[in-house]
Amino acid sequence: MKRNTLVLGIVLFILAIFAWAGWANWEYRRQAAERLAASAPHGVFILGSTGSAPQFLSPLTGKPAPNFTLEDLNGKKLTLADYKGKAVLINFWATWCAPCKIETPWLIELRNQYSEQGFEVLGISTEGDDLQKDDKASWAKDKTAIAKFVQEMKIPYPVLIDGDSLSKSYGGLDEMPISFFVNRMGTVVAVQMGLTSKADIEANIRKALD
């Protein structure tokens, strides 16, 4: 009788340990998921006012644009802080991005139209996050493709490379094109993800110039 009770007790104890292990595993995965969600800045689309397109609301909207220093195609370094006092459109694009190529002529026209009011565009090429850092041949091929595009489109504004290095500070750069509209004080006033229209871009430029 005593032995049976002992055996039953041991069985229950072992099963309790299994149950605890299962709960602990679930709790660990839940906390890991919460940490992951908290660390990744999320952008969401919100409905625009009546008749207007949905706006992309980035966690950077209303915050200072993260500063950066990148090189242009000639190796010259350029810093965002150098543009304080001007409204800036930071446009992340890639040579393999067909929608990016459609909006580039609009950016050129709008840049020429508003430059005298203190507006500039910074084009940042973001060629892909699956290229290995030591894959010199692929990076060289990308640089050639970027230079070819800049020449063909006659892009008058600075075009910088290695936009992938800004991925974390600018919210992930999961899709392109993505444009950050920065006002004269260095605050992000609007973020546009994906191809919309020249009118939408112009509206955001005016917001940055206000």
Next chain:
Amino acid sequence: MTKLNMKIGITITMAFGLVALLAQAQTDTPNRSVSKPAAVAYLFPEQVTLTAGKSSPVALHFRIAQGLHINSHTPRQFELIPTAFSIPDGSGVRLEAAIYPAGSDFTMPIDPKTKLSVFTGEFTIQTRMVTEAGNHLVEAKLRYQACDNTACMPPKTITVPIDVIGK
């Protein structure tokens, strides 16, 4: 009912309860969709048996997420990233040939004059492989670059796991 039977009954009931709790904790997924699903998923086959040393056909099936397209193997503009399948060296299996389906024409609503060559939905790559004798768990690769109607995602390489048995 004897006291012992009662105890056994209670123990079994509690055991089932604990097992049910354990099973629920293991199957519940609190972190569903924290990360974005891949644009392209490999469907099948998971395992193939081929004659060792002989070139054999293997059809590989993939599915592209709804609303997205990927460039075909022969995009119309040179800077666009083509879809390409490969098998790494040293896996015991050699890719002799990969025949891709023809791409479909795709135009963006905002730019109807530019035609892209893309894959959408499900597509199949017809390959010919030569395997050494034995069991080889091959981590083949598929590189692609996906877009929707207004935006593009960076190029991505996914692993295509195939268990190749050479007899």
